[in-house]
Amino acid sequence: MGKVNKDLDKDFKSVKKESITNFNKRWVIIIIGFIFIMLLGTILIFKTIKHDVQNWEICQNNYDGFILSYPKDWQKKIIPGVATILSKDGYIKLTIFVQPLDKVNAEQYILYSNRSINEGWGGIKLKSQKKINLFGYKAWQFDWIRTRLSPSDLNYYREFDVIIGKKVYTFMLKSDQQHFLDATKDLNNVFLTFKTIPAMVKPDFPSVPMVKREINIEGQHHRVNIPSGKTLWGILNPHKIGQIKYFDNLLPLEKQLDFKFQFLITYASLDTKFNQTELEQIYKDNRILMVALQPWWYGKKNDTSLIALIQGKYDFILREWACQFKNLGDPVFVRFGNEMNGDWSTWSAWYTGKDTDIYKMAWEHVYNIFKSEGAKNVIFVFNPHDRSFPNFKWNNYLLYYPGDKTVDWIGLTGYNNGTSYPGDVWRDFDTIYDPLYRKYMNNFPDKPFMITEFSCNEKGGNKANWIQQCFQHLSTNYPNIKIVVWFNQVDGKWQYNIDSSSQSFEAFKKGLENPCYHFQAIYSK
Incomplete structure (x- = not known):
């Protein structure tokens, strides 16, 4: 019996070993077959791609460190250190951002940047959001649509956020409903040619030649002359928006400073109505006005009125403003949607799926209405903040620029916040304006x-x-x-007022005595 058991045990072990061997062989064959199929598929894909892209153009971005190919009939634009834009009119726009992850991780960057997509702001409808393996890379994919704003508007989107090391490579495609499927195929084909390379070049903003510029602007009743070597000082002083009533607080201050501010500014939101008599009074006193037209209902959280504005829902408001400014007959500066690169501004691309083209569409809409109403005396000022927040590539001020044809002046805004709040940093005047001036002079050399x-x-x-x-x-x-223009108000804990201390007041008063600033610039005709 013992011998029989031993023989059975021996036979069992032999059968078991043979079964395991056969099982392993089957799995090896299956795995090899799977790998073969994958390789064959990849080869077929790349053969197809090779056939398609053999006449494609090469795009090499040495600022952001990548190379890829794109169809020959597309246009290419590289904004150094900001974005690569590939496009074909009426069909596709593909924008590529390379975001270093300095203070956030990939998921924080992706979800914060796409919050408007997930929240459905501005008429956005999220179709899908998922983590994917994109040809071997870890990535997120977002598909969304929004309301179409014009016959040529591209309102269907697909985005790949590809995580490679400590960077996220964002491929943001937009097309229209008719071409979206073909456009996404092109996106895949473009991405299959993509590879990273060392980023060898940094954006350079060299010192610029000293520009001598004299300003001469003619109005019906006044002319403006700012000679070369001189700078006109203006002020934002406490006043009532719309009614303005600037002189109540301004005249006593001017008496103390022994100085007349010939350039005044005010704000307007969609609920602002201007008092025409007050506007005229400013000009009768040999001053000119700049108005910050902000496309929102004042104080409304997550207001995306920018979309409704483009659709023409507020044309009656814009036309009323245009007519009021036109009737003044003299120069009126308008800075539409200022500080658009800050997420505190509801006209920022953070509220519209990172698509800065929507801001540019709104700018063009406003510009065209003012011109159609004959407000030729209105001067348009493009005015980002000196620091983008969030400081991500898709929020760079250059992506918001409407173009030279509809922009007359360039506005700079940079505050020394001091240290009143956590995160605030004291910045000297030159620390703020020297790099900003160099950048702007390199990008907008022909604008005052x-x-x-x-x-x-x-x-x-x-x-x-x-x-x-x-x-x-x-x-x-x-x-x-x-x-x-000096912002002469207390803003929360920030003491921006001229008379925040006697020393500050005296320094300001003495500075205004300089002949470069103490001169007449506004003349009656």
Whole structure:
């Protein structure tokens, strides 16, 4: 019996070993077959791609570190260190951003950037969101649509957020309903040619030649003359929006400073109605006005009125403003949707799926209405904030620029916030404006500049010295800045007012005595 059991055991082990061997062989064959099929599929794909792309153009971005191919009939634009844009009119626009992950991880960056898509702001409808393996890369895919805003509007989107090391490569495609399927196939084909390379070049903003610019603007009743080497000072002083009533608080201040501010600014939201008599009074007193037209209902959270504005729902408001400004007959500066690169502005692309073209569509709509109403005296000012927030590539100010044809002046805005809040940093005047001026002069060399609003907080450093540096360097180091506007108000904990201390007030008063700033610029005809 023992021998029989041993023989059975031996036979069992032999059968078991043979079964395991056969099982392993089957799995090896299956795995090899699967790999073969995958390789064959890949080869077929690449053969197809090779056939399609053999006459494609090469796009090599040495700023962001990648190379790919794209169809020959597409246009290419590289904004150094910002974006690569590939497009074909009426069919596709593919924008590629390369975002280094310095202070956030990939998921934080992707979800924060796409919050408007997930929340459905501005008429966005999310079709799908998923994590995918994109030809061997970890990636997120978003598909969404939004309301079509014009016959040529591309309102169907697909986005790949590809995670490679400590960077996210975003491929944001948009097309229309008719061409979306073909466009997504092209996106896949383009991506199959994509590979990373070392980023060898950094955007360079060299020092610019000293520009000598004189400003002459003719109106019906007044003319503006800002000679070369001089800078016109303006002010944003406490006043009632719409009614304005600037002189109630302004005249006593001007008496103390022994200085007349010939350039005034105010704000307007969609619920603002201007008092025409008050507007006329400003010009009768040999002053001119700049209005920040902000496309929202004041104080409304997550307001995406920018979409409704493009659709024409607020044309009656825009036409009323245009007619009021036209009737003044003299120069009126308009900065539409200022600080669009800050997420505190509801006209930022953060609210519209990162698509800065929507802002540009709104700008063009406003511009065309003002021109159609004959408001030729209106001067349009493009005015980003000096620091984009979030400081992501898709939010760069250059992506919002409407174009030279509809922009007359370039506005600069940079504040020294001091240290009143956590995260605030004291910044000297030149620390803010020297790099900003160089960038803008390289990007907008043919436009006159103005500082549309700026100021210095009292807390965190020596405000009087800051003001002194500003007056010393403004007219000499920044000759293309022809107008500057001081924000003379307390804003929360930020003490931006001129008289935040006696030392600051005296420094400001002394600075205005400089002949570069103390001159007549507005003349009656």
